[in-house]
Amino acid sequence: MIKTVKILGKKIKIEVSKGMDDHGDFNSAKHLIRLNGRDSKSEREKTLFHELIHASLFIGGINELLTEELEEAIVRNIEHGIFPILKRLNKNG
Numbered sequence: 001m002i003k004t005v006k007i008l009g010k011k012i013k014i015e016v017s018k019g020m021d022d023h024g025d026f027n028s029a030k031h032l033i034r035l036n037g038r039d040s041k042s043e044r045e046k047t048l049f050h051e052l053i054h055a056s057l058f059i060g061g062i063n064e065l066l067t068e069e070l071e072e073a074i075v076r077n078i079e080h081g082i083f084p085i086l087k088r089l090n091k092n093g
């Protein structure tokens with residue numbers, strides 16, 4: 001799994017952690033995404049995509065326009081709508 005990404009020029013660290021209850025989270029103060037090491041690789045990739053959307057909304061300042069509930073709904077919509085297509089693109093080139 002990759003250890004860092006850049007979103008809109010900002011570096012985001014990615015860590016796999018075994019001591020967490022959720023699938024993952026994004027710490028905006030630390031610019032850190034944590035993924036649950038007990039999840040399967042494909043589950044972690046899906047979670048990473050989800051948390052990257054949160055990170056991008058934060059870095060773009062869009063999250064300030066949203067309630068937490070609305071942000072989560074948007075992130076889940078993009079995750080469920082787009083991630084399966086990205087997986088297919090990745091497989092088929």
Ligand SMILES: [Zn+2]
Pocket residue numbers: 050054072075
């Ligand atoms: Zn979320």
